[in-house]
Amino acid sequence: RKEVEQDPGPFNVPEGATVAFNCTYSNSASQSFFWYRQDCRKEPKLLMSVYSSGNEDGRFTAQLNRASQYISLLIRDSKLSDSATYLCVVNMWGRGSTLGRLYFGRGTQLTVWP
Amino acid sequence: NAGVTQTPKFQVLKTGQSMTLQCAQDMNHEYMSWYRQDPGMGLRLIHYSVGAGITDQGEVPNGYNVSRSTTEDFPLRLLSAAPSQTSVYFCASSLDSPTSTNEKLFFGSGTQLSVL
Numbered sequence: 552r553k554e555v556e557q558d559p560g561p562f563n564v565p566e567g568a569t570v571a572f573n574c575t576y577s578n579s580a581s582q583s584f585f586w587y588r589q590d591c592r593k594e595p596k597l598l599m600s601v602y603s604s605g606n607e608d609g610r611f612t613a614q615l616n617r618a619s620q621y622i623s624l625l626i627r628d629s630k631l632s633d634s635a636t637y638l639c640v641v642n643m644w645g646r647g648s649t650l651g652r653l654y655f656g657r658g659t660q661l662t663v664w665p
Numbered sequence: 666n667a668g669v670t671q672t673p674k675f676q677v678l679k680t681g682q683s684m685t686l687q688c689a690q691d692m693n694h695e696y697m698s699w700y701r702q703d704p705g706m707g708l709r710l711i712h713y714s715v716g717a718g719i720t721d722q723g724e725v726p727n728g729y730n731v732s733r734s735t736t737e738d739f740p741l742r743l744l745s746a747a748p749s750q751t752s753v754y755f756c757a758s759s760l761d762s763p764t765s766t767n768e769k770l771f772f773g774s775g776t777q778l779s780v781l
Binding site: 555559583587592593594595596597638652653654655656657658 | 700705706707708709710713723724755768769770772773774775
């Protein structure tokens with residue numbers, strides 16, 4: 552099982568739609584969770600961190616479910632500019648390592664059409 | 666601030682050649698890392714550094730070397746290029762360990778490497 556699993560999509564939605572992505576992770580001891588956004592042929596950029604209580608940033612809402620080991624990203628009122636690949640990122644501790652590492656999911660591709 | 670600067674943007678190598686991908690940041694970040702991104706795969710950590718003189722292996726270190734002689738620079742060396750190393754490479758840095766909840770990774774713009 553991969554450390555971080557995401558539905559690759561693609562998700563094709565009209566402007567104004569609400570879309571949700573899920574991501575599951577394998578290590579129950581993981582402590583930090585993030586969503587990054589990557590535009591085509593560009594570098595990833597942090598979209599938001601995910602907190603235990605859930606958090607919201609404008610149209611974006613992130614949730615964490617530790618019991619089921621998944622995180623989610625909800626995008627409301629989708630814009631054309633939201634078209635991108637969304638990467639789920641989780642920290643895990645490697646064997647013998649005192650420094651956690653970030654593991655990236657394969658990404659979920661979103662296309663918002665007019 | 667230029668942020669994270671990676672060079673070159675594109676490179677074509679023949680099997681067996683060696684080369685160095687350059688990465689520099691001007692944000693005084695302690696943590697620097699190299700990832701590779703392949704189609705259908707997530708970014709995979711190659712090597713990372715938590716400060717000058719300190720490096721460690723990531724998930725896929727074979728065939729790559731790194732060193733960190735200064736805080737600003739973290740070059741990635743391909744010792745003997747192989748077709749399996751064809752990929753997009755990203756350098757990234759953060760002020761502290763990126764596993765902290767509030768720590769943001771800053772990425773360079775990437776290097777598209779093809780090994781023939």
